[in-house]
Amino acid sequence: MPLISLLVYIAVIGLVVWLITTYIPMPEVIRRIIVVVAAVVIILWLLSAVLPLGPGPTIPRLTR
Numbered sequence: 001m002p003l004i005s006l007l008v009y010i011a012v013i014g015l016v017v018w019l020i021t022t023y024i025p026m027p028e029v030i031r032r033i034i035v036v037v038a039a040v041v042i043i044l045w046l047l048s049a050v051l052p053l054g055p056g057p058t059i060p061r062l063t064r
Helices: 003-023 028-050
Strands: none
Touching: 003 028
16 A cells, blocks of 8 residues: 555544544543544554555364
8 A cells, every 4th residue: 555545544534533532522421432443443454554464374274
């Protein structure tokens, strides 16, 4: 995935989170939860986009 696409996606997600937390009235606790969840999702998405992890190791089945 090109670097420009990653930056555009992060900017759009950040703008949406900022709009939600700024213009929708909510308690501070919920606002912080939304920001933390968005940050964790972005970090996991970036790791999956940058590091080709694959499906992981397979466990062989024992057959009779």
